[in-house]
Amino acid sequence: MSHGGGGGALPGTLPRAQAFRLPGRHGYAVEFSPYLPGRLACATSQYYGIAGCGTLVILEQTEAGIHLFRSFDWNDSLFDVTWSENNEHVLVTSSGDGSLQIWDTENLTGPLQVYKEHSQEVYSVDWSQTRGEQLIISGSWDQTVKLWDPAVAQSLCTFKGHEGVIYSTIWSPHIPSCFASVSGDQTLRIWDAKAPRLPVIIPAHQAEILSCDWCKYDQNLLITGAVDCSLKGWDLRNIRQPVFSLLGHTYAVRRVKFSPFHPTLLASCSYDFTVRFWDFSKPDPLLETVEHHTEFTCGLDLSLYHPGQVADCAWDETVKVYNPSSLAVPA
Template sequence: MNLSLQTKGRHGYSVEFSPFFPTKLACATSQYYGIAGCGTLYVIETGPNGLIPQTVFDWNDGLFDITWAENNENILVTGAGDGHVVVWDINQRRGPIKASKEHTKEVNSVHWTQTRQENYFLSGSWDKSVKLWDISRSQSLTTFLGHEAIVYSVRWSPHIPGSFASASGDHTVRVWDARRPETPQTVIPAHSSEILTCDWSKYDQNLLFTGAVDGAIRGWDIRNPQTPICDLRGHSLAVRRIKTSAFQRNILASVSYDFTTRLWDFTINMAVETLEHHTEFVYGLDFNLFKPGEMADCSWDEVLRVFTPKSLINPGMTLQH
């Protein structure tokens, strides 16, 4: 599969497949590269006629990240450039059902809990804070402080209830217990530059990956984080987002300001495929949880792509089930 959608006048920041439907995904975009203007949320269906926008929502500032609810197939949360956390019902086309502004600066990252025990999601912001939200409440439950710079990424553990990681411009990734906001459980000085992204292994509860402005991707055993378990080099510019595969234990993907999307086998410390199908910074990235090998990415070049890399069609020796 190799499909594309033009998001004309809107620069792609985040894309995520639905956790309920294999043919549905959403994309968060911003006008004028997120520096000014509004944001647009696309809800898209894939099919024989390509990528078809089913619903399009506008917000009065850029939209920088997106996450689907895990308890309601119609609910999406976005992070906005004006500090709002915005909740949408894709069946209500008039606008958001809720918008909460507690962050004082841009909301870079939002993520719904992956352990299905709570109605919780997280938001991370340029204001250096992480906030914990309950979808049924209008105000946040908890604020996590300690980062000394922008929080670029927040990710719930897919294994341990209440555990999440946050990646920051202060060169650290931190692991938190949502029940103990006073101090992180672990602080890892993971790179010598700003850390823009992190993600957990879907197979090992102790394995956390980071990507940074230095172009490197590193894997960490959070029980013993003194030395990375892998150090993946190949991107020539900042790594903007990484995602681990739910189907192959040893595979992760990354997108970068160097215009590429890459597939890596971290057990052999090398890229297994490089895709050069964008002409600007690539920001958004996701794997389809229903279709092994199917992926999506989006870029500042105003193109959203859904595709299956060759290395995931014919995995060969490097991809282990």
């Protein structure tokens, strides 16, 4: 499936590479559970997200392979998914009809709650990770970001200012009430939920920016990925120019993720069908290119429990879970 790294599973560990087929569903986002090792969620759409419905797929990894644990259908495309940070059974998805859905894997009747305030597709949803906060942010093609408390029936705040479609909204893992957003307006913006009118605005690319992520080890460092095929690192203490640029993708970078285990490792996936692994501290930063999809690769996540384990999903109707050799952690 991926090139690089072979060999069987060690005793008591998960197999190196597993795949799960999503018949008639195109993968948009995948995320490992922060609570349950081996459980992951995938947000999917029919007909490449252009028409039809969406399905939230919950998968379980075992030594025998990946199997379906639960699935939930929605009447429009699902574009993103985030796990609750305070309940192992709860997830939130975002949809093409402008709504967010809160699901409970123990409640099979449908969503616990639906929030419908955005006027266009909701492309991004994220649950805060800082202590004491249980907040959700959503980013939409209506050019707004909304802040939600899952215990409250309507949004707490709407953040305006982007001049293009919002593709990604990600909470800081370090700074309470702080999140980043990126947009078709070519900017990265850093927001304080307590002061919504005063974001830091970074003209990060001369192209639409599709994804961003925060470094897990440095509260000032973010990565952006854009339609210009590049990834750029940004230090919030000096935003005049990127601290690094990573080149190698041949089509738009769809999603970027920092490693939870290593301060300078990150991963990216692209419309060029590849997933690439990078160490931005090295003179030759591209560590590995994994080519195991036959369509746009849209979803990407790195496990919090199994160092070096990666999940991705693509429009080729598959989710793959694997251990690229470049992320092998020395004993």
